[in-house]
Amino acid sequence: MSTTTDPAAQPDPNSADPNAGDRIADENLKTPRRRIIVASLIGTTIEFYDFYIYATAAVSVFPILFFTAEDDGAALLASMATFGAAFVARPLGAVLFGHLGDTIGRKATLVGALLTMGLATFLIGALPTIYQIGLWAPAMLTIFRFCQGLGLGGEWSGAALLASETAKPGKRAQAAMWPQLGAPFGFILANGLFLILAWFYSYDSNAIRALADEDIDAALADPFLVWGWRIPFLLSVVMVGIGLYVRLRIEETPVFAKALENKEKTKVPVGEVFRKNWREIILGTFIMLATYGLFYLMTTWILSYSIAAPGEDGTQGLGYDYMDFLILQVVAIVFFAIFVPVAGRLADTFGRRRMLMVTTAGIMIFGCTFGFWLSAENIGSGEDLNVWQMLIFLCVGMSLMGLTFGPMSAYLPELFPTNTRYTGSGVAYNLSSILGAALTPFVAVWLVQTYAVWAVGLYLALLGALTMISLILSPETSKRSLYTAEKQEG
Template sequence: MSSAPSDPSDPSDPSDPTGTVPRRRIIFASLIGTTIEFYDFYIFATAAVSVFPLLFFHGGDSGAALLASMATFGTAFVARPLGSVIFGHYGDRLGRKVTLVGALLTMGIATFLIGLLPTIHQIGLWAPAMLTILRFFQGIGLGGEWSGAALLASETAQPGKRAFAAMWPQLGAPFGFILANGLFLVLTTWFAYDSTASDLTDPFLVWGWRLPFLLSIVMVAVGLYVRLRIEETPVFARAIADDQRVKTPVSEVFRKSWREIILGTFIMLATYGLFYLMTTWILSFAIGGEGTGGLGYGYRPFLTLQVLAIVLFAVFVPVAGLLADALGRRRMLIGVTLAIVAFGLSFGWWLDPEAIGTGDDLDVTRMLLFLCVGMMLMGLTFGPMSAVLPELFPTNTRYTGSGVAYNFSAILGAALTPFVAVWLVQNFSVAYVGYYLVGLSVLTIIALVLAPETSKKSLYS
């Protein structure tokens, strides 16, 4: 007579293979990969606000050039679900490790090539076309990266500590942001670049902006070295041993887990909206000309404020992991999302130009406090997601399912957000940007209420 199968989520279970996992190596591999991926993504976001409108979309109307640049920025989010399907297929068929290597290479090569592109002043409309294509491939790479890194961390976690273990790849977002914006800050200081009086002959616009893109290839080499030295996760190894793999994970996940895809998509919605309001849009609003609804503040001093505030993002990611393990996923995230609703309702109070000032008269303390509050909430809502989304899906479609949900949410919550926010400011007021965030947050709360609590769920399924 065969004995009952052991429960790997039981901490007393001696058969739990996660006890032999080299956790430090796993932490480093999941963290460095997402740091590189988000660095690549952020340098494009920063350049989309400050550089690309001048070099790839230059025209008579600066507002239209900014909107065109934001639309190209959003191209990657359309590509990300495709990346999650492509890499998810191989991640659920061949394994997490080999797929993560492919995602890193796709993102890294596309980023490096952006640094070599000629501008619209050199080859005309071919320049924005090529920029858009490479941005698309950046999206494909990141679409396959996040879910693989999340699974690498969550599928090797100790029982009862999964949210905290899975938060390590989430730290790649603030770390990548600090690296990307910190490098741009150093370069703009070195070149003495003034975004409020841009001259196309300025050395920063001629070649200095290319350096962050070209240097990414060094980081990719380091990431590859680390990832090639890790082992497959014990959860996926057991799935292979038990012959649980399916031929077409994408059709399987849409057939059997369509409800989980919908829930996961909307669970991430407020996170994505807040994320790109506090990183991409706020930069464009702060440094944009007063004639286009911006605050006319200097690029370099505002970047300094952003880098300072992003530290709180990094600090609150592990706090979120601890809270999600202690309180449960749903309870913790509902509370945080309600706080995001309150934050969204306060945008007009924080950022109205008459209250915060413009140009050299900007109330720097007020802006820094706004950024700090947003980044704290960002860390709290983003931290548990690498546990929450994978926990919704079975092992044989987990890479595909979590990636599709994560990246569908990117289209709804991130691709449109900077563009919509710029349009709302230009046509209404900055308070409406906050109302937009409130709308996204209400949809997230509904999804969380309908979703199951997954903190006690075994991933060996």
Template structure:
């Protein structure tokens, strides 16, 4: 016999143990601090896994997973495997979104964390091209695809965990906690790579193919992922279902096929969400993956020939600006609304993109030991500041576009389809633009993507005051009556 979770017991509690508040809804069953830790730690681990691959794709994999002879070809091939995860991410959002909207946020978040963590661990065990030939890049691409599946389900689940438990009027602030996982994961991944590079005296400009770093040390960050996943699982197992999803269960609002429902009733929100996220993706992967390859790349590939360890220190300093401005963006989005805040920030990103030629031209910024360190650090600081401002509100904006019964699926699809358009191709296209044209054209690419985001924001509704307790029919009716 089923239990009606909406019916309180004689002591004022529901059968699941939650106390009934004056407005008839149930209070949170766990401390809010645990929810913050769970959403932050989970995304930190997932992004750590993602970024150690991104770093290795530039500094390690072109040397040991692809045939040597043409440095540019090896780098482009490595970037192509890097992009495989972004193809997988929409698949992951559909797969995990289905279960997230059907059985709940908690169980689905655990599944996505395991998928990502196991794939990352296995990368650390893979043989190289020199050991098994073409099977090596094939297996690497498969593991990268599995990483994308896991992250495709992770982000939307963590965002919903934060937003669906937030205090009234504080959703953007609550939602920024999982967003902080991105800079924290980046700092962990690249800080560890930097420490290992220095400890084992690895020189990316003149790599020792038989040295310890390229033989076995590079594997350590991937293998350590298993320890971090175990910690993340411990935190998440202690969570309870979000009250918003539980009310949807109580009211029998779940649908059998969330994917079909979201495409039938909320296709316009899918389009808006995808392009709202576009500039954020392009900016981030230019400021992390591409700029690393440009800075440490040889003059033959159009790079600046800066030693890997030297540039990584600058990049780690720059990421602190990213982390610092994520909370600020949450406050701004709650104070002024999602739409106006993001429109102003996107205009700033457009202006920044138009200045790439001034910032990064080798005649201006120098190269190798002659790099103008202050100019490069200023470039990274400005870019990462804008990244924190545009990325922070996204875990509120995208979930708010969709109803409870398809929110996991809808927000995940928008976020991850945008990753194909804005991230999968960005490092590859940027490397090609530098080789064929100039570094200024990379900035034009960013500006063009940001114009598309600005248009999407202009067409989108303001969701700051929208209730999260709604099914797909209600959202569709609201959209149809908005001016």
């Protein structure tokens, strides 16, 4: 069904006007923009909530319940490996849901992605442990984590297109930043809920790990390990129901509907995008690299490093209280949320590429300071930890995260034409997740155990350097028309 009224009155999408696509969206938009904002935001919030509760549990719970090893470090590495399984699945999800999004539409595909993630998350909450069903437990955990990755692989690009393809003229980055806020909001919900439950059950991660080494049966009787950790996973089904209600009440984006009217749909989007836009996929993948590395160092890895018991040389961990550290993370994530809309405005004012290059330089400098911020000699450990120094470190990292993540939902989709935009942006975004996110917590744990915490910062600086090279080679896209079925030159 066409969404246009008088075709002769429509702006020419092939004109030199960079806002032609945005004007098509603005003039033919049937769904109230407020509802679109809610639909894009609530969906990504739920998806990221589901994703992050696994990340938190992978550090504090799963090494005890789903993995057995001779030492805590090996169990943690095994848990991190299953954590990374979702990132392997995400490019596959981008291809699967990208095909649907570029052929049947953005709306229906977003509903499917939300259901995939929600069902997998709920089932994780109902899983028996390795002590109940043996190796089937980690195997099933890995499968459900893989399904989480499939869902999130199809979610992000669809939500980004829902927002950007309905943007007001000249304000595409500011419109597209709404689904980006789902990341900090989902993180706050996930960690906030874990924090409340850990407080309610008086859960002490370090004490339970020590008890598990001596008497596993006594440790498994802890109420948090029996039921408490399951509650955030099981509650996701309620949130998914709310998300579905909102998303089923929106219309297809006018830009995609116009492409269908002009018979520009391609039968095999993944083949088309790799044939015509392979360069954009490579550039988009590495543009996201530093963003992914920064985020998962500032969330998953820093949690494991901060609560792990210190080694003899002080390099293994800081031995800080699990619940107290979650409070610091929740406070710091607020800075992430604050700087996402700031980044959207800056990207519309100064351009995506210039703004991201400055931010990436900041990330590289930040990485070179890890030894100063986080070495046990400088920050202390256990009850002697310098809490203010840790909080400042987290807030600086999360502020940079907001600045680098905010424009991505505009920049990556703008690299691709309408008929392969869902697939292209999703593949680039999620291929980067393997390099920048799946490997990062695992590599960081190994670097600390092998060298020291300064090596983790140099790893982040290296990721930033690769991103900087990609930005230098990439075009500025803020003046591109969003409505196009052909590859555009910068």
